[in-house]
Amino acid sequence: MRFLHPEPSSSAVPVFPVFIPFAGCATRCVFCAQDIQTGVPLRPPESILRSLEESFAGMEAQNPARDLAFYGGTFTALPRETQNSFLAVAARLKREGKIRRVRCSTRPDAVSPRRLAALRRLGLDDLELGIQSFCDLPLRASRRGYSGTEARAACLKAREAGLGLGVQLMPGMPGMEEKHLEDDVEQCLELRPDTVRLYPCLVLAGTALAREWEEGAFLPWSLERICRLLPRAILALWGRGIRVIRLGLAPEKNLKENLLAGAWHPSLGQSLRGRALQLYLSSRLPGEPEKLKGKILCAPRRAQGEFFGHRRELRPSYAAMGLEQKQVRWWNNDFFELLEDSL
Ligand code: SF4
Incomplete structure (x- = not known):
């Protein structure tokens, strides 16, 4: 995805x-x-x-x-x-x-x-x-x-x-x-x-x-x-x-x-x-939290400063979507991709 x-x-x-x-x-x-x-x-x-x-x-x-x-x-x-x-x-x-x-x-x-x-x-x-x-x-x-x-x-x-x-x-x-x-x-x-x-x-x-x-x-x-x-x-x-x-x-x-x-x-x-980014991601990622189990989200590095909001205020709402902070990785591509966590 x-x-x-x-x-x-x-x-x-x-x-x-x-x-x-x-x-x-x-x-x-x-x-x-x-x-x-x-x-x-x-x-x-x-x-x-x-x-x-x-x-x-x-x-x-x-x-x-x-x-x-x-x-x-x-x-x-x-x-x-x-x-x-x-x-x-x-x-x-x-x-x-x-x-x-x-x-x-x-x-x-x-x-x-x-x-x-x-x-x-x-x-x-x-x-x-x-x-x-x-x-x-x-x-x-x-x-x-x-x-x-x-x-x-x-x-x-x-x-x-x-x-x-x-x-x-x-x-x-x-x-x-x-x-x-x-x-x-x-x-x-x-x-x-x-x-x-x-x-x-x-x-x-x-x-x-x-x-x-x-x-x-x-x-x-x-x-x-x-x-x-x-x-x-x-x-x-x-x-x-x-x-x-x-x-x-x-x-x-x-x-x-x-x-x-x-x-x-x-x-x-x-x-x-x-x-705004979270709103976008919630419309793109699977709606059920369990579908994000065992997955990582690779995200454009330019989103890193704001992804979790001010002082990580958005972390709980991402967690409720099934996405923990440790599941997000930054890369130099300008797109998001949901991948299997192979580690
Ligand atoms: S600079 Fe201020 S006072 Fe002048 S037109 Fe714009 S809003 Fe009005």
Whole structure:
């Protein structure tokens, strides 16, 4: 019995992030605290550009080169000259072999076909859209200011401009029910972005959501609920060849100090990926535990770090399936195979 690892294999390279917290944002979204999430203070774009140039000054061409990413604001709503000067520096770094691809993140209501075409000509390769949800109800409850139709249209515009597409979703945002998350995943399966990031909604100090939470008007989804719902979503996305490149916010010091409520754990990604893998294996391995007696499961080495979850939390549920830790062996093939234990 042999089956492939469910996660699409990745040619991703490390990213050099340039954080432009809130730059270009017309309003502060209810849940957003970019300075806290990224651990980067607010700075004018000119100063960010100077630091970018300094970071690469004197550097040789890189092999492999990293990707350069402008994160944390609404890039396409920055003054046109600012967008152009960021991309001019990025294009030069690309010509010099110091970076590989260039991406930026923005809102779905801040993209026009004309601007995207211009950015593509200036060397932008990938666009990440902070969609959060494709469903009108949570979008309205979160006061996002665009509809699900506009969110879908933005994804299509990115594709038409010849850009790689990344989608960010926010399970548990205000107004969201479980069926909305299912719809959001369905939309992704149809739109086929290259990447998805899943950021469970958190309550961070200083945000409008923090006030709603203090007044009892908003309750974020629990860690238990996120751990129940997201593995199925991840597995569905993997199954369509979509890479899930981020699960939850990174454990920045500022984040831990300002987190008031919500499903966050420093090892959330490992935990969710492990559960998605277990879900997959439970659909592939024999259903009766006794059928795994005397067998070993050879598993791709790339699954080793997450197979049993965070601190081996999944060991009991694997044991209930009839698979003990000693029955799992790692190999360099990218498929799983159930073999007779000849030892
Ligand atoms: S969620 Fe996006 S658009 Fe809203 S304030 Fe944050 S960075 Fe700006």
